[in-house]
Amino acid sequence: MAKRLVILGGGESGVGAAILGKQRGYDVFVSDGGALKDVYRKTLAEQGIEFEEGKHTEEKILSADEVMKSPGIPEKNEMVKKIRAKGIPVISEIELAYRYKGNSKIVAITGSNGKSTTTSLIYHICKLAGMDCALVGNIGYSFARQVAEDPKDLYVAEISSFQLDDIQTFRADVALLLNITEDHLDRYNYQFENYIKSKFRITENQTAGDYFIYCEDDEVIMAHLKSISITSNPLPFTMKQEVKKGAYIKGDQMMLRVQEERVSMSIYDFALKGKHNQYNTMAAGIAAATLGIRKEKIREAVKTFESLEHRMxxxxxxxxxxxxxxxxxxxxxxxxxxxxxxxxxxxxxxxxxxxxxxxxxxxxxxxxxxxxxxxxxxxxxxxxxxxxxxxxxxxxxxxxxxxxxxxxxxxxxxxxxxxxxxxxxxxxxxxxxxxxxxxxxxxxxx
CATH class of the missing domain: 3.90.190.20 (Mur ligase, C-terminal domain)
Structure with a gap:
């Protein structure tokens, strides 16, 4: 008998997960407490996926073998409490997408600020270098739907702490943690520590062949790193000192080194202005270097990147x-x-x-x-x-x-x-x- 996958929330990630679930033989049901957008309602109907809106039918939901919860739904939601009480496993969309991605690689980006800019810049570098890649996750296109409809060799994924909260096996080949500042504390019982742990989950399934890129100038990250052990290869970026591996800025030069090849570049050539964007650019440059992208391509991409709508x-x-x-x-x-x-x-x-x-x-x-x-x-x-x-x-x-x-x-x-x-x-x-x-x-x- 087919495994029953119930999806809470019929937005971008929910509908994407429903499409992938149905494609992989699950018995899928989508339930949204509010109204669905027309485009999502139409997609579900076309795919022949059963759904409800404006309500959560308890018996239909609690008959699930597994529940995929949209990142926007908090743990304190009554339905979520009932699902937890019954012991039904809850996963996030990135967990489902990960199961079916095949041999593709994942570059995953999280942090309180600069996620979208850094994710888009990495994608821009990869596209310019001719890689077969897609931009997915929190930035607007469902990771699961991409895996179902148009699989790629590489996924550049912007990931929020809410998506990391419900992972089990999800593993990033290259994980980026840009910074951690107090955000979304309403979802973490106003405990900053809970939010920090949630962000660090991006490293939890990594192995010795993977990379962890992080900001060495972020006090919260550095303090937490002392209390945990990271299995993957650490690559810091900083403006305060020189590092052997990773990236740093000295004077007006960015220096970058992952393997043997070194990249140096003037910060005046960065398309993105402002000190915070120098951090984002260093992080993106390191990620590109871990993928074996040539320094000429990294330089060219960093110079030609156009910043995002609604961001400065x-x-x-x-x-x-x-x-x-x-x-x-x-x-x-x-x-x-x-x-x-x-x-x-x-x-x-x-x-x-x-x-x-x-x-x-x-x-x-x-x-x-x-x-x-x-x-x-x-x-x-x-x-x-x-x-x-x-x-x-x-x-x-x-x-x-x-x-x-x-x-x-x-x-x-x-x-x-x-x-x-x-x-x-x-x-x-x-x-x-x-x-x-x-x-x-x-x-x-x-």
């Missing part, structure tokens, strides 16, 4: 005021990086769903660079409390259009308006892309 994206300059869309900044640390790279007086647009934010992190930068704050969220009390005494003007707005018009009124020639919300977007918007798009439309309407 220049939108327009209107009457001397520059507008930057950094809607992807969904935590305080991301906003810290954005502010750090500002060299003009800044009007900062902040706000959304607060995940337990500690705004003291950006206090000094705000004091130094920010003229005014425009809040864009349903509850802005914490922002007022944090910056009320340091910023002369804080204004509440309820839409992207409002926020842009208000910011434009507060700005003078030579200023910059920066949308870098430090929060999730689910109060006024569908997601950070929707928030970024609405911001850009409002700027173009000025």
């Amino acid at each position: 994206e220049h939108v327009a300059t209107v009457r001397g005021v520059e507008f930057i869309n950094d809607s992807k900044a969904t935590n305080v640390n991301s906003t810290w990086y954005a502010l750090e790279s500002m060299n003009k007086p800044t009007i900062l647009i902040l706000g959304g769903v607060d995940k337990g934010n500690d705004y003291t992190l950006i206090e000094d930068l705000v004091k130094e660079k920010v003229k005014a704050i425009v809040c864009m969220g349903t509850d802005n009390q914490k922002i007022h409390e944090a910056f009320g005494s340091t910023v002369a003007k804080i204004v509440d707005t309820a839409t992207a259009k409002d926020a842009v018009t208000t910011a434009f009124e507060l700005a003078g020639k030579g200023d910059v308006v920066l949308l870098s919300p430090a929060c999730a977007s689910f109060d006024l918007f569908k997601n950070y892309e929707d928030r970024g798009k609405q911001f850009k439309e409002a700027v173009n309407d000025l």
Whole structure:
């Protein structure tokens, strides 16, 4: 009899897992407590996969041999508690994809900040080097669906801590841990230690032939490394000292070495600007070198990479005021990086769903660079409390259009308006892309 695979959540990862599960002979059922997007509803119907939406039918779910849980569903969800109580194994989509990937390799990228940029840069280097690869995971395309419909020799996967929480055998040939800062603490019982352990799971099944790339300047990573043992080959990247293997920046030169071949390159040639992007570029360069990509290709790719939409994206300059869309900044640390790279007086647009934010992190930068704050969220009390005494003007707005018009009124020639919300977007918007798009439309309407 076919093994019964129940999938909780009918979004990108859920539908991808359903397609792969059906292809591999599972009896698949998809259950979503909310409404499915039309495109996913249509896909499931076309594939002949049984599904329900707007409810969770207990007997159908608890008859599962295995449950694949979408990363967005927390452990405190009532249905998840019942599944756990019954002892049904719970896996994530990356675990399912891993089982059926064959001999393909996986480069997996995690971290609190810079994941999407680094993942996209590695993919860009691999494509330029002519590799048969796909960009999957948290960045928008289901890993499981890629394995089912268009398998590749190499998967470059952006992976969140939520996806790592439910792995069993998943193993990355090359694992990258960029940094760890307090994020999503609401999902980890407000225990930073739980979140750290979750991020480090990216190394847990690695073997002696694999690579672990990490930031040696990140205190949280370095402290945790002392308490665990890593089996794979460690490759650090740093700006503070020279390392024999891995990468470092000295003066204005990046030096990179994995095997025999050394790569050196001027940081002024990096397409990505800002100190945080020098870290991302070092990490991506090391990953490329572990795959045996030639240094000329790495150099060329690093020079030609175009940055992502919604990540420090220049939108327009209107009457001397520059507008930057950094809607992807969904935590305080991301906003810290954005502010750090500002060299003009800044009007900062902040706000959304607060995940337990500690705004003291950006206090000094705000004091130094920010003229005014425009809040864009349903509850802005914490922002007022944090910056009320340091910023002369804080204004509440309820839409992207409002926020842009208000910011434009507060700005003078030579200023910059920066949308870098430090929060999730689910109060006024569908997601950070929707928030970024609405911001850009409002700027173009000025």
